[in-house]
Amino acid sequence: MSKMSRDGAVLLSNRLFGHPEAVELRPSAFAGWVRALCWAGKYMREHDWLIPDSATRMFFNKRDIASLLEIGWLVEAEGGYRPPMQDRRGRDLWRPGPRPAAELRRKKIPHRVRALIYERDGGACVTCGSTDRLTLDHIKPFSHGGSDEPDNLQTMCLPCNSRKGARV
């Protein structure tokens, strides 16, 4: 539960961590914390939710870190910070989620391959002919074993690609 107070601070009643007192955080600290957790959960599972020192400057300034440490929403760890792993009664707060889909872990298709496909397909969606919001589509989806080779790729606009994605 959170809401904006009149002066712009975010007031939180922190039920997540099982302590009921509302704490006041600057919006930058709160927003940074949320962003850091999303980031940590997505990329840092193998590292036990560590937010490395090198990454903290993406999310926090020193003052934010100090206030988050003070209320226990961040804890210092070897090489960086972590969200607390347990609430005050020692119950686990986080469980590792499923691993990211292969779709998300794959390597990006190089620019020259993209350019090649767009040129081959006349710079237009192969389904509807649109030249707007073009993407590369895997004819056989990557998640079904389709390759990143040009013969498995085609130019498709985002709306057509989303419709196709919904059918797969």
Ligand SMILES: [Zn+2]
């Ligand atoms: Zn289209």
